[in-house]
Amino acid sequence: MRSEKRQAKDELTENIIENKIEEYSEKNEQVALLYKSISKLEENDRLIITMVLDELPYNEIADISGISEGNLRVKIHRIKQKLTELYNQHARI
Amino acid sequence: MQEFNHIEALWAAHTVDVKISSDEMLKQAKKDVNNMRNKSLLNIFGMGLSFVIVACLWLFDFESWTTHAGITIIVMAIAVYTIILYNNYRIIAKSDFTINPKEFISQLKLYQINRHNLYNQLYWFYAIALSLGLVLYCFELLTHFNLWLQILFVVLSFGWMIFCATLVRKAAIRKDKERIALLIEKFERISGQFKEQQ
Numbered sequence: 001m002r003s004e005k006r007q008a009k010d011e012l013t014e015n016i017i018e019n020k021i022e023e024y025s026e027k028n029e030q031v032a033l034l035y036k037s038i039s040k041l042e043e044n045d046r047l048i049i050t051m052v053l054d055e056l057p058y059n060e061i062a063d064i065s066g067i068s069e070g071n072l073r074v075k076i077h078r079i080k081q082k083l084t085e086l087y088n089q090h091a092r093i
Numbered sequence: 094m095q096e097f098n099h100i101e102a103l104w105a106a107h108t109v110d111v112k113i114s115s116d117e118m119l120k121q122a123k124k125d126v127n128n129m130r131n132k133s134l135l136n137i138f139g140m141g142l143s144f145v146i147v148a149c150l151w152l153f154d155f156e157s158w159t160t161h162a163g164i165t166i167i168v169m170a171i172a173v174y175t176i177i178l179y180n181n182y183r184i185i186a187k188s189d190f191t192i193n194p195k196e197f198i199s200q201l202k203l204y205q206i207n208r209h210n211l212y213n214q215l216y217w218f219y220a221i222a223l224s225l226g227l228v229l230y231c232f233e234l235l236t237h238f239n240l241w242l243q244i245l246f247v248v249l250s251f252g253w254m255i256f257c258a259t260l261v262r263k264a265a266i267r268k269d270k271e272r273i274a275l276l277i278e279k280f281e282r283i284s285g286q287f288k289e290q291q
Binding site: 045 | 096097100103104105106109
């Protein structure tokens with residue numbers, strides 16, 4: 001009874017490790033894909049989206065980029081669409 | 094935008110692993126300090142060389158006292174500035190991070206302040222002394238040239254000094270400040286890592 005229990009626990013642990021490794025490598029792959037997609041953007045767009053992803057306030061991003069907040073919002077919307085498109089394209093390959 | 098939310102979540106969850114050991118970081122930072130020391134030494138050597146070159150002017154036969162006064166002032170200004178440079182060099186040369194990290198970082202901060210002073214208040218004393226010396230030196234020398242050459246000499250000399258005092262000085266201050274601040278930051282980070290490991 002004791003050994004059965006122990007065996008079950010061992011199997012479970014191995015499963016968890018295997019799942020974790022799979023999960024980890026899948027996440028890594030997705031992150032690599034994201035980096036690849038970001039790298040395909042234009043330099044300015046790349047900078048802006050990195051700041052957006054790092055959750056910098058819009059007024060700060062506008063200051064750094066040297067454009068008005070209104071313009072920035074439009075730009076961000078466009079970059080988000082472009083990045084999502086690129087990400088999906090790479091994911092399909 | 095469901096898909097972009099996925100990208101946002103992915104970005105938020107990922108961490109950037111900087112796989113640099115404290116040993117490697119220390120090696121790199123020490124290399125940077127050595128480069129700074131070498132540059133400082135080169136600077137001192139250059140000043141020493143200009144001291145000798147200007148002092149060699151005495152070998153020529155000048156008649157006016159103004160020429161001698163001019164050379165004396167220039168030579169003195171170069172000598173004083175060289176001594177200050179040497180004292181600054183000693184600040185970074187005499188302490189070692191691996192022997193006493195705390196003292197080394199405080200010396201590096203002192204070096205940063207001294208370098209800032211060197212390019213600010215001290216620089217103006219140096220520039221004024223050089224200008225005064227040059228003016229006195231030129232009294233006799235320029236009488237041997239025609240008017241156009243005299244104007245050219247004065248314009249080129251003072252133009253060069255103004256260029257150095259404005260654009261070159263500002264760029265040097267910024268570069269120096271950034272370089273030393275980065276080094277201080279590196280050593281403080283390494284120091285922090287050593288404390289964590291203990």
